[in-house]
Amino acid sequence: MATSEAALPRNADGTRVVPHNVSPGLWTLAWRRLRADRVGMVSLAIVAAFLLMMALSAAGLIARDWSKEVGVNYAPPSFIGADEASGTPAAPAAAPEPAAPSTEWKTQIVDPLADVIAELKGAKPAAAPPPSGGTEGKSVDPLADVMADIRAGKGTTAAAPAEARRATLPFGGDKWGRDVIAKTIKGSETSIFVGIMSAIVAVALGTLFGAISGYYGGWVDDAFNWFYSVFNSIPYLLLILAVAAVLQQKGVVTIILILGLTGWTGVFRLIRAEYLKHKAREYVQAADAIGASNARRMFVHIFPNVSHVVLVQLSILAVGFIKAEVILSFLGFGVPVDVVSWGSMLNEAQNELILGKWWQLVAATVAMATLVTAFSLFTDALRDALDPKLKGLKGH
Amino acid sequence: MTAYILRRLWQMVPTMLGVVILVFFLFNWVGGDPAYVLAGKISNQEQIDNIRRQLGVDQPYWVQLWIFIKQIVTGDFGASWSTNERIGSIILTRLPPSLTVLVPLTILDLLVSVGLALAVAYVRGSLTDRAVMIVCTVGLSISILVYIIVFQYVFAYKLGWFPVQGWGDSFWENLVRYSSLPILIGLTVSIAPSLRLYRTFVLDEINQDYVRTARAKGLSENRIMWIHVLRNASIPIITNVMASLPGLLIGAFLIERFFSIPGIGREVILAVERSDFPVIKAITVYVAVATMVFNLLADLMYKAVDPRVQLR
Numbered sequence: 220m221a222t223s224e225a226a227l228p229r230n231a232d233g234t235r236v237v238p239h240n241v242s243p244g245l246w247t248l249a250w251r252r253l254r255a256d257r258v259g260m261v262s263l264a265i266v267a268a269f270l271l272m273m274a275l276s277a278a279g280l281i282a283r284d285w286s287k288e289v290g291v292n293y294a295p296p297s298f299i300g301a302d303e304a305s306g307t308p309a310a311p312a313a314a315p316e317p318a319a320p321s322t323e324w325k326t327q328i329v330d331p332l333a334d335v336i337a338e339l340k341g342a343k344p345a346a347a348p349p350p351s352g353g354t355e356g357k358s359v360d361p362l363a364d365v366m367a368d369i370r371a372g373k374g375t376t377a378a379a380p381a382e383a384r385r386a387t388l389p390f391g392g393d394k395w396g397r398d399v400i401a402k403t404i405k406g407s408e409t410s411i412f413v414g415i416m417s418a419i420v421a422v423a424l425g426t427l428f429g430a431i432s433g434y435y436g437g438w439v440d441d442a443f444n445w446f447y448s449v450f451n452s453i454p455y456l457l458l459i460l461a462v463a464a465v466l467q468q469k470g471v472v473t474i475i476l477i478l479g480l481t482g483w484t485g486v487f488r489l490i491r492a493e494y495l496k497h498k499a500r501e502y503v504q505a506a507d508a509i510g511a512s513n514a515r516r517m518f519v520h521i522f523p524n525v526s527h528v529v530l531v532q533l534s535i536l537a538v539g540f541i542k543a544e545v546i547l548s549f550l551g552f553g554v555p556v557d558v559v560s561w562g563s564m565l566n567e568a569q570n571e572l573i574l575g576k577w578w579q580l581v582a583a584t585v586a587m588a589t590l591v592t593a594f595s596l597f598t599d600a601l602r603d604a605l606d607p608k609l610k611g612l613k614g615h
Numbered sequence: 616m617t618a619y620i621l622r623r624l625w626q627m628v629p630t631m632l633g634v635v636i637l638v639f640f641l642f643n644w645v646g647g648d649p650a651y652v653l654a655g656k657i658s659n660q661e662q663i664d665n666i667r668r669q670l671g672v673d674q675p676y677w678v679q680l681w682i683f684i685k686q687i688v689t690g691d692f693g694a695s696w697s698t699n700e701r702i703g704s705i706i707l708t709r710l711p712p713s714l715t716v717l718v719p720l721t722i723l724d725l726l727v728s729v730g731l732a733l734a735v736a737y738v739r740g741s742l743t744d745r746a747v748m749i750v751c752t753v754g755l756s757i758s759i760l761v762y763i764i765v766f767q768y769v770f771a772y773k774l775g776w777f778p779v780q781g782w783g784d785s786f787w788e789n790l791v792r793y794s795s796l797p798i799l800i801g802l803t804v805s806i807a808p809s810l811r812l813y814r815t816f817v818l819d820e821i822n823q824d825y826v827r828t829a830r831a832k833g834l835s836e837n838r839i840m841w842i843h844v845l846r847n848a849s850i851p852i853i854t855n856v857m858a859s860l861p862g863l864l865i866g867a868f869l870i871e872r873f874f875s876i877p878g879i880g881r882e883v884i885l886a887v888e889r890s891d892f893p894v895i896k897a898i899t900v901y902v903a904v905a906t907m908v909f910n911l912l913a914d915l916m917y918k919a920v921d922p923r924v925q926l927r
Contacts, residue, residue, distance in 0.1 A: 445629060445630065445633060446633070448630045448633070449630055449633030449634050449637055450637075452630055452631075452634055452903045452906045452907050453634060453637075453899060453902065453903045453906070454861055454862035454864075454865050454866070454902055454906065455862065456862065456865045456866055456868070457862070457865045457883065457898070457899055457902055458899075460865070460868075460883055460884070460887050460895070461638070461641060461642075461887075461895055461899055462641065463887060464886070464887040464890060464892070464895055465641050465642060465645050466645070538756075542756075542758060545758050545760065546758065546759070546760060546869065549760055550884065551888075552887065561758075562760075565758065565760050565761065565764070568764070569764050572764060572765075572768050573768070573772070580761070580764065580765075584757060584758070584761045587756070587757075587758060588753065588756045588757045589756075590756075591755075591756030591757075592752055592753050592756040595752055595755070595756060596752065
């Protein structure tokens with residue numbers, strides 16, 4: 220594809236002769252169409268920026284010190300300014316409010332969060348030992364955690380090595396005074412990596428199954444179709460939760476497996492239909508005539524002709540899996556608690572919001588919404604570029 | 616018609632068998648020995664052996680599979696491992712709260728998103744259309760978690776318009792008092808994808824020849840959109856709604872969890888947290904059955920909507 224693009228202007232160089240013998244390939248045309256799509260290019264740039272951020276963070280060049288407590292507990296964002304006397308500007312607003320909704324909230328919020336908080340308490344000190352405030356008062360009552368934090372927020376300035384810590388951070392700090400921006404960057408590493416890797420697993424499985432099923436037909440096709448209908452008759456979320464229940468150990472690999480092993484069905488259906496269509500075409504018969512093996516026909520000859528479907532599916536699934544990872548990690552079924560992800564940030568932010576600390580919620584939400592919006596728009600542009608016939612359907 | 620339904624039911628048998636084997640494989644084979652999960656950390660070998668005998672996991676796999684199939688057919692899955700409640704009664708008591716939220720949610724979602732889809736598709740390409748689509752795309756990319764956290768905080772905690780969470784005994788109190796905010800959140804989350812999808816279905820129809828004919832006959836635009844176009848677009852819409860219904864039962868688990876609604880979704884989460892395998896097994900199998908039955912119902916409804924459809 221690169222050669223044909225390069226060849227085109229060089230042949231025409233200097234002369235008025237337009238080379239009709241070289242017609243641009245699918246990918247060249249698609250890339251041209253994509254480049255002409257302004258929304259597509261902007262979203263591609265945003266997605267690329269996120270990927271770069273993820274790579275830099277994984278390489279340890281940025282956000283390496285995300286787990287350091289650089290600010291005071293709940294350090295507010297710099298544009299709000301430090302709160303005098305304590306690092307908790309909104310705590311007085313939330314704590315001494317004896318109104319009915321407040322007590323109702325506090326008594327009832329206890330139950331659904333108990334286990335999550337217990338988990339947080341159990342594993343957090345191992346990852347980043349919080350100075351005094353976070354670990355004291357470890358009772359079973361999950362409310363104690365919140366209350367201890369309110370108290371700690373007021374008393375910490377005197378207690379811990381707080382004099383070295385900053386009163387404000389660019390976009391605020393979390394419960395332990397860790398920089399929210401660094402955390403968001405570090406969290407993107409987990410969330411994007413999990414999303415993309417599980418999309419690759421799911422697409423690889425779906426493509427393999429779909430290729431075999433569509434190419435061979437007959438009883439093989441029946442068998443895979445049966446397998447497909449089995450997976451398809453269990454609602455996707457239920458399947459994910461069931462697998463999560465069974466795989467006890469948590470980890471990035473586990474969650475990639477969960478999402479990948481359950482998410483292949485849509486790809487399978489599409490790829491199978493493509494292979495059914497392509498296996499009867501002349502070029503496959505020609506490949507047969509020159510003695511190409513089945514595997515060679517399937518993956519060397521047919522696969523390039525269906526690869527645009529694969530690419531679009533990869534993009535769609537990556538978006539879905541990024542969102543799924545956030546939910547799974549939020550529930551505590553995803554990555555371990557010492558690994559930061561946007562889901563675990565939202566989990567912490569849920570309690571912080573009651574105290575009026577909104578910045579971690581906003582940071583994780585904005586990061587995720589930006590990436591997912593850009594990724595979805597890019598997927599649409601990619602699909603339009605690769606399959607212009609669809610444009611009339613979806614577009615205006 | 617009867618022959619068709621019977622044949623479809625017959626075709627479900629192999630799929631159902633596959634679901635049973637998949638669930639069995641997951642929980643009895645991949646899941647490892649449940650006795651260790653149950654007995655916890657403080658246990659001796661004797662206790663573990665006892666538990667294994669009670670659960671029947673000391674039997675060979677084919678006996679266990681047979682027990683599981685018997686459980687499904689008789690509907691008697693035994694008791695929950697963690698609360699000892701009968702699983703039949705768990706499902707029967709958790710279903711009504713789920714439906715109290717989901718039925719109004721589905722109906723409202725359908726009405727609002729179909730209405731909006733018709734309106735937006737009618738002015739396709741306009742600024743309104745594009746603005747609505749952009750709002751949908753952005754709205755879709757915010758996690759449902761954020762909607763729940765923020766709505767619960769703002770509308771229930773700060774403004775006090777709704778109870779923060781809870782569930783009562785009377786149906787009307789539950790529906791009006793406790794379900795309003797969950798339904799509102801569910802609508803916010805579900806309208807964007809439905810609207811986007813239904814809009815494409817309507818767009819597929821809106822340029823067809825019969826629409827031009829109807830217009831040439833002098834029919835009012837309202838009649839064209841609501842009767843002619845909607846009726847033709849309703850086939851894929853029905854498929855979508857019917858296919859998503861059983862999944863919604865589980866899909867609402869986040870809402871049920873945050874609002875302490877004692878429904879099926881919350882039960883699944885609790886069961887996953889407690890490694891309560893029988894509960895998950897039973898719910899998975901029944902939801903799979905429901906999914907297949909709803910797919911059949913969807914096909915039967917095509918026939919009602921579109922007389923050209925041949926049920927084969």
